[in-house]
Amino acid sequence: MASRSTQILEAAARLIARRGVRGLRVEELAAEAGVSTGLIYYHFKDRTGILRHTLEFINDRAERYTTARDPDAPPPSPREELERTLLLELQDTEEVRENSAAWGELRSSAVFEPALREDLAGATLVWVREVAALLGRVRPTAPATDLTATAERLTALLEGLSMRWLSGGLAADRARTLLLGAIEAELTALGRR
Amino acid sequence: MASRSTQILEAAARLIARRGVRGLRVEELAAEAGVSTGLIYYHFKDRTGILRHTLEFINDRAERYTTARDPDAPPPSPREELERTLLLELQDTEEVRENSAAWGELRSSAVFEPALREDLAGATLVWVREVAALLGRVRPTAPATDLTATAERLTALLEGLSMRWLSGGLAADRARTLLLGAIEAELTALGRR
DNA sequence: GTCTATAACGGGATAGAC
DNA sequence: GTCTATCCCGTTATAGAC
Numbered sequence: 547m548a549s550r551s552t553q554i555l556e557a558a559a560r561l562i563a564r565r566g567v568r569g570l571r572v573e574e575l576a577a578e579a580g581v582s583t584g585l586i587y588y589h590f591k592d593r594t595g596i597l598r599h600t601l602e603f604i605n606d607r608a609e610r611y612t613t614a615r616d617p618d619a620p621p622p623s624p625r626e627e628l629e630r631t632l633l634l635e636l637q638d639t640e641e642v643r644e645n646s647a648a649w650g651e652l653r654s655s656a657v658f659e660p661a662l663r664e665d666l667a668g669a670t671l672v673w674v675r676e677v678a679a680l681l682g683r684v685r686p687t688a689p690a691t692d693l694t695a696t697a698e699r700l701t702a703l704l705e706g707l708s709m710r711w712l713s714g715g716l717a718a719d720r721a722r723t724l725l726l727g728a729i730e731a732e733l734t735a736l737g738r739r
Numbered sequence: 740m741a742s743r744s745t746q747i748l749e750a751a752a753r754l755i756a757r758r759g760v761r762g763l764r765v766e767e768l769a770a771e772a773g774v775s776t777g778l779i780y781y782h783f784k785d786r787t788g789i790l791r792h793t794l795e796f797i798n799d800r801a802e803r804y805t806t807a808r809d810p811d812a813p814p815p816s817p818r819e820e821l822e823r824t825l826l827l828e829l830q831d832t833e834e835v836r837e838n839s840a841a842w843g844e845l846r847s848s849a850v851f852e853p854a855l856r857e858d859l860a861g862a863t864l865v866w867v868r869e870v871a872a873l874l875g876r877v878r879p880t881a882p883a884t885d886l887t888a889t890a891e892r893l894t895a896l897l898e899g900l901s902m903r904w905l906s907g908g909l910a911a912d913r914a915r916t917l918l919l920g921a922i923e924a925e926l927t928a929l930g931r932r
Numbered sequence: 933g934t935c936t937a938t939a940a941c942g943g944g945a946t947a948g949a950c
Numbered sequence: 951g952t953c954t955a956t957c958c959c960g961t962t963a964t965a966g967a968c
Contacts, residue, residue, distance in 0.1 A: 654847035706899030731928035
């Protein structure tokens with residue numbers, strides 16, 4: 547059973563995805579979570595506190611669903627797993643879309659909210675390492691620095707595509723196609739060093 | 740000599756780069772531009788009007804400086820021109836940084852402000868076409884659809900890197916190195932079809 | 933821990949003079 | 951076209967009861 551503060555954070559992620567960080571109203575958050583505004587301030591101190599905890603919350607959640615696997619299905623090849631992990635973030639399902647939208651919002655908010663930067667940088671680093679590890683399984687002989695650089699590029703590209711998708715200029719399946727093309731080009735480059 | 744409304748838009752670009760769209764205060768904008776708030780509403784109707792015109796303004800300006808060339812210097816090779824054009828947007832000069840920051844802000848604001856979407860999609864299209872044309876000069880035999888897809892990826896990657904740079908998680912020169920690596924990988928892929 | 937009520941303030945937008 | 955003055959609403963945050 548979800549605790550009160552988890553319940554608030556779930557609502558916050560939902561609302562940030564729907565209205566943006568800029569459009570997040572504490573009163574509306576209270577209504578969405580079914581609690582009072584006072585309680586929100588009690589748990590999270592202030593608006594920034596809400597944002598920081600929401601960032602942590604969506605990271606934990608993403609960690610869960612990108613790692614999850616169907617136990618009955620045959621184990622995927624490294625390449626499949628890499629593609630699946632990255633493409634997942636452009637999938638139009640409730641939970642994932644919400645996470646992507648909230649992540650993008652928090653990322654761009656961080657440009658002007660120093661309080662978010664450190665958490666964001668940390669989360670990005672974890673993500674880059676994870677993707678670098680997946681790349682390493684596809685290209686076992688590639689040097690670690692190349693794997694890291696490639697992971698940074700692919701994740702940054704994913705963020706850029708995601709932003710265009712969410713701002714309405716790019717269809718989701720087009721974004722996925724483009725991302726697949728980049729994976730192909732990058733893996734080829736990794737294999738040629 | 741700059742007209743009054745140009746003067747206001749210059750100040751708006753400066754301020755959006757410094758404080759973000761969310762942090763843009765009309766009163767502060769008036770002070771920065773050296774005019775009254777009333778005049779701003781007279782010229783741009785409302786807050787959204789300011790944002791839309793600022794978007795147009797920074798696009799025109801970017802068009803100017805990405806096209807500009809030293810008339811005495813020897814004409815650059817297509818590859819050089821491609822790299823120069825893209826890397827320019829990650830350069831830490833006053834005007835460019837301002838443009839990049841404002842562009843990123845307007846892009847992410849558009850996710851939740853439909854009024855900005857159309858203008859933004861149009862500007863993105865122009866930019867993608869421009870980059871596709873540059874790519875076409877480097878790889879004259881590549882099919883147009885491949886050139887477009889590559890241009891979409893490189894510009895989206897640039898936006899993603901720019902966002903990380905501005906949100907403090909990535910040094911500018913690291914961003915440039917990563918972008919150069921992507922150009923290399925993409926051009927190789929374009930050459931192999 | 934949780935609520936209600938409200939203080940306190942910031943900032944968008946407009947009216948009307950010049 | 952441009953300014954000054956100001957209205958008024960929405961929002962954050964806190965006080966205090968339960």
